[in-house]
Amino acid sequence: MSMPESPTAAPCAPCAPADADGPLFDDKSRDALHILPMAMLPVSTPGLRRSKLIKNARLETVVEVFHDRQTGSGQVSAEHLGSLFPTHTKELRVDMVQIAKLTRINSFDVYTLRKELRRLGIAVNNADHLKLSEGKRGELTGYMKDFTRPLLQQVYGGEERQVSDVSEILAMLANPDREEALRNLRLLSEKLKVKLQDIPDFLEEYGDVFLSLAYFRNCLDGLVPEVQRFMKWAMDAKESDLVARDRQMVKMLADVQSKLTSITTSITGRFEAFDRRSKDFWNDISADSFRAVRHDIESHHVTIGGVLCGLAVKMALWKQRFPQGGGGPQKRVEFIRSEILPGLDHIDSIEKKASGR
Known part of the structure; x- marks a missing residue:
């Protein structure tokens, strides 16, 4: 096992999934460009559930089996995993087919993974794993205002609306609080050729597209x-x-x-x-x-x-x-x-x- 220096996520607030020993990965790993927690995927080898695929500085995909401030990052190439899990040969053989495909992905951000995992025919344990964490969404509120301002103006006109999170913007549009806003929302649905009851779905889709940007x-x-x-x-x-x-x-x-x-x-x-x-x-x-x-x-x-x-x-x-x-x-x-x-x-x-x- 090699232990090169490589950028990895620092410990932070936990996110699902978890087992008896605690969370299997954190929000920072999920929000990163270069980290894919194996716990997101249906893994057969028990010891792999706490490992991560990461990109090192040479852009090689390696398996990080541990990481902390004292011992650093313990990394191993995928082909050497057999020596780490000698008692799970059968399970590892199944997982290696999946890992071989994953090593060819250039980025592990959630938006790339949505497309690439579908293309490769690899499932995820929970679709929510391929969404940004609430903390990251909050960080992006300033950016999202640029994309939602025209939408808010369509519904609320020139009225200034104070928001602190992306979800508030979408909720505001999905549940207008004024008669004029509701009328504007109906006009928007006509322009988009979307039924009024389908507007919330459109807004969610719109929000997700521009959240990715x-x-x-x-x-x-x-x-x-x-x-x-x-x-x-x-x-x-x-x-x-x-x-x-x-x-x-x-x-x-x-x-x-x-x-x-x-x-x-x-x-x-x-x-x-x-x-x-x-x-x-x-x-x-x-x-x-x-x-x-x-x-x-x-x-x-x-x-x-x-x-x-x-x-x-x-x-x-x-x-x-x-x-x-x-x-x-x-x-x-x-x-x-x-x-x-x-x-x-x-x-x-x-x-x-x-x-x-």
Whole structure:
């Protein structure tokens, strides 16, 4: 079993499921881009129920069998699981078929998993496991206001409504508290060609589509400044005469900078396009225009998740290894060569294909 440094979720409030020994995974694991708690799935091997599939900084999928602050992260490649569970050979053989499929998924965020698990024919124990936690939904309220404001204006006009959570927004729309709001809701149902009694289902679907966009944008907004700080840290290594005289080192640094700039610029452009299309929807409200917006956003879930997951695990490891910045030029170059470069072409390839570059 290897024990490399890898970004993993810190302990936090528990969430279902649980057994006699306590919760099998926490909300932070469920909300993460790079973690898939095995307890979400019908696992046959008892010892695997508390393990997680995680992406390491090289974007390899490994099985994390334990993680705590004292001992770190205990990771093993999937093909070596047999040595850990010698008394459950039959059960492990069943689970390995599933794990082999899961290792090919580029991101473990709930929105990517919804699509990829369905495509792979893998069930989940509870559909709620593929929803963001209440805590994360609360964090995303600010982002969701951008998407729900036009909807609130359609129903409530110019009246300012105070909300603190996404669920409040949806409840407000599903249960209008004024005659005028109810009339507007009827008009909305006519424009959408949705029966009034079906409006709550539409609102839930609308909320979920844009909650996914808010989730990914929140991830992106946190990552872009980190990537920019990392690039400055990396490029500062060229100030060293030793690095500046080495053409291969200089070229490697330039390639990393070019790829990271291209990736972040391209994916930011995709989000700007989503913003434009969602605004167009409110200029031409119809069931067809909503289906088009929904399809546009959902068709990008897997690629956006893959790109953001890749960047997230690399930036997390950089912060873990160099929490205060620093590090001599040689250390920086070696870290970039051994931990940042592996898998970077894969991230770049995902983004290029998704954006049509």
